[in-house]
Each structure stands twice: as C-alpha cells, then as structure tokens.
Amino acid sequence: xxxxxxxxxxxxxxxxxxxxxKVIAQGFRNAGxxxxxxxxxxxxxxxxxxxxxxDVQVIALSCLSGAHRYLFPKVMELLKSEGVDDxxxxxxxxxxxxxxxxxxxxxxxxxxxxxxPIKVMLEFINENTGPVGGVL
Amino acid sequence: xxxxxxELAAAKEQWEKNLREKxxxxxxERKERFLTHSEIPVETLYTPLDTENxxxxxxxxxxxxxxxxRGVQPTMYRGRTWTMRxxxxxxxxxxxxxxxxxxxxxxxxxxxxAFDLPTQIGYDSDHPLSxxxxxxxxxxxxSLKDMETLFKGIxxxxxxxxxxxNSPAAVLMAMYIVVGEKxxxxxxxxxxxxxxxxxxxxIARGTxxxxxxxxxxxxxxxxxxxxxxxxxxxxxxxxxxxIREAGSTAVQEMAFTIANGxxxxxAAIKAGLDIDEFAPRLSFFFNAHLNFFEEIAKFRxxxxxxxxxxxxxxGAKNPKSLMLRFHTQTAGCTLTAQQPDVxxxxxxxxxLSAVLGGTQSLHTxxxxxxxxxxxxxxxxxxxxxxxxxxxxTGVTDTVDPLGGSYFVEDLTNRVEKAAMDYINRxxxxxxAVRAIEEGFQQMEIMDSAYxxxxxxxxEERVVIGVNRFQIEERSPQDLLRVDPVLEExxxxxxxxxxxxxxxxxxxxxxxxxxxxxxxxGNLMPLILEAVRAYATLGEICDVLRDVFGEYQQKxxx
Numbered sequence: 190x191x192x193x194x195x196x197x198x199x200x201x202x203x204x205x206x207x208x209x210x211k212v213i214a215q216g217f218r219n220a221g222x223x224x225x226x227x228x229x230x231x232x233x234x235x236x237x238x239x240x241x242x243x244d245v246q247v248i249a250l251s252c253l254s255g256a257h258r259y260l261f262p263k264v265m266e267l268l269k270s271e272g273v274d275d276x277x278x279x280x281x282x283x284x285x286x287x288x289x290x291x292x293x294x295x296x297x298x299x300x301x302x303x304x305x306p307i308k309v310m311l312e313f314i315n316e317n318t319g320p321v322g323g324v325l
Numbered sequence: 326x327x328x329x330x331x332e333l334a335a336a337k338e339q340w341e342k343n344l345r346e347k348x349x350x351x352x353x354e355r356k357e358r359f360l361t362h363s364e365i366p367v368e369t370l371y372t373p374l375d376t377e378n379x380x381x382x383x384x385x386x387x388x389x390x391x392x393x394x395r396g397v398q399p400t401m402y403r404g405r406t407w408t409m410r411x412x413x414x415x416x417x418x419x420x421x422x423x424x425x426x427x428x429x430x431x432x433x434x435x436x437x438x439a440f441d442l443p444t445q446i447g448y449d450s451d452h453p454l455s456x457x458x459x460x461x462x463x464x465x466x467x468s469l470k471d472m473e474t475l476f477k478g479i480x481x482x483x484x485x486x487x488x489x490x491n492s493p494a495a496v497l498m499a500m501y502i503v504v505g506e507k508x509x510x511x512x513x514x515x516x517x518x519x520x521x522x523x524x525x526x527x528i529a530r531g532t533x534x535x536x537x538x539x540x541x542x543x544x545x546x547x548x549x550x551x552x553x554x555x556x557x558x559x560x561x562x563x564x565x566x567x568i569r570e571a572g573s574t575a576v577q578e579m580a581f582t583i584a585n586g587x588x589x590x591x592a593a594i595k596a597g598l599d600i601d602e603f604a605p606r607l608s609f610f611f612n613a614h615l616n617f618f619e620e621i622a623k624f625r626x627x628x629x630x631x632x633x634x635x636x637x638x639x640g641a642k643n644p645k646s647l648m649l650r651f652h653t654q655t656a657g658c659t660l661t662a663q664q665p666d667v668x669x670x671x672x673x674x675x676x677l678s679a680v681l682g683g684t685q686s687l688h689t690x691x692x693x694x695x696x697x698x699x700x701x702x703x704x705x706x707x708x709x710x711x712x713x714x715x716x717x718t719g720v721t722d723t724v725d726p727l728g729g730s731y732f733v734e735d736l737t738n739r740v741e742k743a744a745m746d747y748i749n750r751x752x753x754x755x756x757a758v759r760a761i762e763e764g765f766q767q768m769e770i771m772d773s774a775y776x777x778x779x780x781x782x783x784e785e786r787v788v789i790g791v792n793r794f795q796i797e798e799r800s801p802q803d804l805l806r807v808d809p810v811l812e813e814x815x816x817x818x819x820x821x822x823x824x825x826x827x828x829x830x831x832x833x834x835x836x837x838x839x840x841x842x843x844x845x846g847n848l849m850p851l852i853l854e855a856v857r858a859y860a861t862l863g864e865i866c867d868v869l870r871d872v873f874g875e876y877q878q879k880x881x882x
Binding site for chain 2: 198202203204205206207208210211212214215216218224226227228229230232254255256258259260263283285286287302303304306307308
C-alpha cells in the first residue's frame with residue numbers, strides 16, 4: 190500500500206484563468222491524489238509557504254497571463270532559499286516554447302502546455318514521485 | 326392546418342419506417358445520440374411538426390419588435406453591418422496606441438481596450454503584486470496621463486470605444502471622459518462601453534476587488550451618471566463570455582448572464598433609478614463557440630428571454646429597455662496550440678454563428694492566441710475574416726436568415742426552456758449574488774469544464790490537431806513578445822508623474838472621495854475630480870479598499 194501523492198495546485202500572480210487549474214485538480218483527485226488548491230492571486234511567497242506547510246511532493250503552477258517568466262523562477266528561488274530541493278515543480282498555461290528551456294533551467298521539472306491530457310501529467314507524476322506514487 | 330399536420334405526421338412515420346429504419350443496418354448513424362454542447366438532443370430530421378405550436382407573433386415577431394427574437398433592428402445588416410471591434414492592448418500606452426491606429430487604418434470600426442491585470446485589479450505598476458504582470462495581457466494604465474497617450478491622435482467623437490474593465494470601471498470611464506474634455510469632445514458625444522460587470526468576475530473571471538455590496542453600488546452609480554450625462558454610453562456589458570471560457574455550456578452561459586442582468590436591474594431599482602432611464606444602456610457580451618446551431622439558438626433565445634423579463638417582471642415600457650443588444654467574441658478556449666493556422670477556420674465558423682445570431686459587434690480571435698498575444702499579421706487575418714463574412718458571403722442581405730428553420734426554431738425553444746430552468750433555480754436560491762456566494766454557478770461551470778476535458782481525452786469530442794489528425798510540427802515563429810523593459814519604463818513614468826503633479830490637489834481629492842464613499846451619494850463626480858488631479862488608479866482604488874474592504878474568494882474545486 191503506497192501513500193497517495195500530495196500535490197499543491199497553485200495560481201501565482203493576478204491571472205484569473207482557473208479553468209485549467211481546477212480541471213487538473215479534479216483529475217488528480219479522481220486519480221487518488223491528495224490535492225490542495227490555493228485559489229487565485231497567490232504570491233510566490235504564499236505558494237512556497239503553503240507547499241512547506243502542507244508537506245507536498247509536487248507543486249503544479251498555472252499561469253496564463255504571460256507573467257510566468259517572472260513568477261515561476263521566483264517560486265524556484267524561494268524554494269531554494271528555504272532549503273527545499275525535494276518538491277517536484279510542474280508548470281502549465283499559455284507558455285511559448287521558447288520560454289520552456291529557461292523555466293527548466295530555473296528548476297521547473299516539466300512544462301505542460303495547453304492541450305496536454307491529464308493522463309500524461311499523471312504518468313509523469315507517478316514516474317517521478319517514486320514509491321509514494323498515486324494510482325492511475 | 327390540422328388536416329395538413331396529420332398528413333405530415335403520417336408521412337414522417339412512413340419515412341421513418343420505410344426509409345430511415347431500412348438503411349440503418351447498412352448505414353448506421355455515427356453516434357447513438359447526437360447532442361449539443363448543452364446536451365440538448367439533436368434529431369435526424371426536423372419538420373413543420375416540430376414548430377407547429379409556435380405562435381409566430383408571440384414567439385418571434387418582426388425584427389425590431391417585441392420579443393426581438395429575430396433581431397433588435399428592423400433591417401439588421403441591410404442598413405449597417407455589425408461593428409468590427411478587435412480587442413487589443415499590450416505593453417505601454419504608446420505601443421497600444423500604435424496597434425489601435427493600425428487596426429483603424431485597416432477598416433476596423435470601433436476600439437476595444439485590453440488592460441493589463443494590475444490595471445484591472447486596481448494596482449499601480451509599482452505595486453509588489455504587479456511585478457511580472459505589467460503590460461502583459463493588456464495595456465498598463467496608471468493615471469490619466471497614460472490614458473491621454475493611449476488615445477493620442479484618435480478623435481473620441483469619431484470612434485466608439487469598449488473597455489474591458491470591471492472593478493475599477495468608474496475610474497477608467499472617468500479618465501476617458503477627461504481625455505474627451507481635453508480633446509474638446511463633450512460627454513454627450515462620447516460613445517462606448519465599460520464592461521462594469523462584477524458578478525461574472527466572482528463567478529468566472531477573477532478580477533474582483535471589493536465585496537459584492539459596495540461593488541453593486543459603484544455599478545449603480547455609473548448607471549445613474551451615464552443616464553444623466555452620457556446618452557450614447559453603454560454603462561455595462563453583462564458578460565457570458567468568460568463564464569463560457571471557464572467551461573460552461575451554452576445554456577449555462579446565457580442563463581447565468583441573464584440572472585446577473587436581473588441582479589443589476591434589481592440593484593438599480595433599489596437605488597431609486599427609473600428602469601426606462603437606465604435599461605436602454607444595458608448591453609450584453611456573449612461567446613461564439615463551436616456548436617454552430619446551438620450558438621445561433623442561444624443568441625435568439627437570449628433576446629426573447631430578456632425582452633420578456635424586462636416587460637413582464639420589471640414593467641419596462643421603453644422598447645429600448647427590452648432589447649438585448651450584444652457584442653460577441655469567438656471562443657478563445659477552442660483555440661489550439663497545435664496546428665495554429667487551423668484556428669482561422671474555427672474562428673470563421675464561430676464568427677458566422679454570431680452574425681447569423683444577430684450580433685451588434687464582433688471580435689474575431691487570432692490564430693496564435695493559444696500561444697501568445699496575437700501578432701500584427703494574425704490580427705489582420707482575424708479582421709479580414711469578419712470582412713469576408715460581411716462583404717462577400719451575402720449572409721447580411723436578409724434579416725435572421727435562419728428564422729423559420731424547423732431545427733433552429735426548435736432548438737431556440739429548447740435553449741430558452743433550459744435557460745429558464747437555471748434562471749428559476751437561481752431565483753429559488755435567492756438571486757444571482759446569493760447563488761454566487763454559495764458557489765452554485767461556479768460548481769456548475771466546473772462540472773461542465775471537467776466533463777468537456779474528459780470528452781476530449783476519451784476522444785468522444787474531436788479536436789483537430791489535438792486528438793485527431795495530429796502531425797509533427799515545427800515550433801511556431803513570429804510570436805509577439807512584450808519586452809520586459811516596458812515594465813521598467815512604465816514604473817519610471819509613474820514615479821515621474823508623482824513628482825510633477827500637484828500633491829495637494831491629489832490628496833484633497835482623495836480625502837473627499839473617501840468621505841463620500843462612507844456615505845451614500847454618487848461617487849462619479851469625486852472620482853472625476855481625483856482623475857483630473859492625476860491621482861493614480863491605485864491610489865483611487867486604495868481609498869475605496871479602505872472603506873469597502875476586499876473580496877475573498879473561496880477556493881473550491
């Protein structure tokens with residue numbers, strides 16, 4: 190019996206597009222994961238704080254406003270300064286391909302742009318969270 | 326008539342037995358059930374039997390006449406086509422001013438301003454929460470100064486301007502009024518729209534600032550001010566667009582929007598306004614999605630429902646109070662990042678449904694919007710799509726060309742009925758505001774959105790390039806980038822403004838606004854005064870935050 194994956198679905202910045210975040214949150218929950226959703230307008234500080242408090246293994250960041258180039262690396266920076274290196278950070282939203290390399294360099298493990306099926310994300314999470322993996 | 330219908334019913338039965346059922350074993354239908362996006366069943370065939378109970382004059386009437394099912398004007402596009410109005414804005418006011426002029430030079434008829442998120446949420450560009458967001462999804466406006474730049478060289482008596490601004494709508498409208506004054510254009514001459522629709526922000530779009538009650542007060546203040554001073558200004562654009570983008574069905578989109586409309590009318594009446602004074606300036610904004618005929622039925626049914634509610638429930642007498650006039654935008658959420666040029670075709674179909682549904686103005690999305698803000702070339706194709714429909718296809722040559730289609734009339738009736746069921750459920754909860762507080766609309770939308778996603782993943786719903794007909798692609802070129810330097814420039818301009826303006830005029834006007842906000846009088850004159858003194862948007866909104874408090878959304882999923 191494995192423990193379910195704990196995952197934080199987070200909306201950094203001022204972006205109000207939460208359809209994608211809510212859809213994946215439901216998908217993750219239905220796959221047996223423990224999902225915490227932050228709601229809108231979270232600062233990178235709030236997201237990192239919640240992730241540590243809730244002891245999650247995965248953070249899924251969603252941003253469709255174009256502010257990902259500033260906000261996503263900021264989350265990574267704060268995690269690092271908190272000494273956290275074992276949380277897998279994933280990203281989604283309207284993210285041009287040319288930005289993906291930079292985000293990965295900042296420590297984002299994978300970027301799932303629009304049109305990615307939930308099952309692809311689930312597979313990725315299961316493959317990368319080791320023995321505590323969720324149920325597909 | 327009855328004899329004829331009996332003959333018809335018999336003939337249809339024969340057809341069913343002799344033709345349809347015989348070929349079905351050899352040529353089965355593609356699906357067991359055919360459904361619209363709102364899950365209304367679609368039959369193989371429609372005949373006059375499906376509309377035999379329709380009382381033409383009661384249900385449809387003449388265009389320009391109650392209940393306006395066929396259109397709000399007597400001649401519709403034979404007189405003038407809809408207003409082609411592309412939503413645009415990014416970076417700084419200078420940048421967006423250039424894009425506006427580009428569009429006007431190419432035949433666009435009205436402007437539609439996209440503001441960045443800090444502007445929409447009432448933060449100046451130097452607010453900590455604004456970092457990374459300045460100029461991203463729209464133009465950054467910190468003060469009257471930016472607004473002057475935005476409309477430089479664009480005579481406000483010659484264009485109509487729609488502004489997608491909600492919580493701080495009164496402030497942006499005040500800025501527009503003052504820009505007009507400085508150009509020598511009076512308020513009576515200004516024509517345009519503020520979105521000013523807070524309820525759908527709580528439901529779906531997310532750029533709220535204040536709690537519902539003071540937000541509704543700001544809205545009724547603008548209603549009152551507009552009916553007294555801006556006869557050609559739409560004081561609200563009650564919007565289903567974003568509800569649909571958040572994943573609702575067509576029926577939910579229309580029903581939740583009408584329910585919000587009812588809430589605004591009730592708030593205005595409660596504030597002492599006369600219905601026939603403000604109702605003629607209410608306007609609507611809908612989404613044009615992919616299920617072609619259901620979209621057309623939605624637009625037609627919306628006009629009929631609104632006319633009846635205004636007449637029967639609110640006792641409006643002025644015909645203009647009964648007319649549901651609307652803007653349409655094609656569905657951004659249907660655009661795919663895969664094979665982006667295919668989006669041009671999706672947009673064309675959606676735009677056609679809006680036109681066949683009788684829209685008053687239209688925005689067509691650009692092919693590259695699933696990837697970034699649209700490039701100039703993509704915006705041009707989107708505008709040209711409207712021009713082809715308007716000037717080449719002939720669909721504009723008669724009013725409501727699908728009126729009388731057995732299918733479309735039946736579907737219009739069914740969409741109307743399903744929407745009324747929702748509207749009545751919301752009434753039973755205690756109205757739109759109460760239902761929002763309980764999360765009713767939000768939950769309904771979320772369920773529909775999740776279902777839609779599962780349908781795509783199970784391939785029950787086909788999305789070309791995503792789950793069918795995929796190809797290996799090169800990554801797209803020539804996407805628009807907002808230069809990060811613009812954000813720094815914007816903050817520099819803001820700090821310069823703060824040094825140049827008269828600080829006493831600013832603080833005096835803000836103090837007076839604060840005092841008025843604690844009372845019940847109309848806030849528009851005080852907002853105008855603060856704007857004229859070059860108080861910033863953030864300063865004005867902060868004063869109101871102090872008095873009104875801030876809305877906290879419940880994070881439900």
